Amino acid sequence: MSLRNNLYHTAGDGFTVRFHAQHPVFGGHFPGNPIVPGACLVQIAEELLADHLGTPVAFTAVRNLKFRRPVTPDMVVTFTFQPSAKSPDTCIIELLTHNETDAEFTATYMCTHSDLQ
Numbered sequence: 001m002s003l004r005n006n007l008y009h010t011a012g013d014g015f016t017v018r019f020h021a022q023h024p025v026f027g028g029h030f031p032g033n034p035i036v037p038g039a040c041l042v043q044i045a046e047e048l049l050a051d052h053l054g055t056p057v058a059f060t061a062v063r064n065l066k067f068r069r070p071v072t073p074d075m076v077v078t079f080t081f082q083p084s085a086k087s088p089d090t091c092i093i094e095l096l097t098h099n100e101t102d103a104e105f106t107a108t109y110m111c112t113h114s115d116l117q
Contacts, residue, residue, distance in 0.1 A: 003043055007036075015048055015080070021073040035070040041103060045093050048079045049109065057109040065105040071095065077102060 004010070007025065008017045019036060026034035042062060050057045071077060075097050084090035089109055095102040 002047060003040060004047055007040060008044060014051055016076060016078045018076055019073040026073055034073050038067060045079055049081055052081050056112045058112050059107045059109050061108040063106045067103045068101050071102050
């Protein structure tokens with residue numbers, strides 16, 4: 001299930017994300033101090049990588065995942081995708097706010113058929 005237009009929407013270049021602060025996930029994660037769940041950030045990256053590549057993808061591995069600081073619903077986050085020199089189906093993904101890294105990880109992916117989603 002896509003999180004686009006439910007938890008977030010894209011702005012500008014299509015890789016900049018704004019969150020819907022009233023989404024129910026923020027009521028439980030965490031009450032009074034909401035942050036975007038890490039699993040949601042990884043799924044958003046998968047959705048945006050599919051846009052970037054122009055084909056549906058699924059992550060088959062996520063490695064070296066580092067959260068540098070919490071992502072809150074009021075933040076505007078830009079996702080960047082850098083192909084890995086080691087493998088054509090691997091990329092380095094960074095989440096940035098005001099040119100500061102919020103999170104980074106390496107993802108291996110496979111292209112999927114749109115009828116599977």
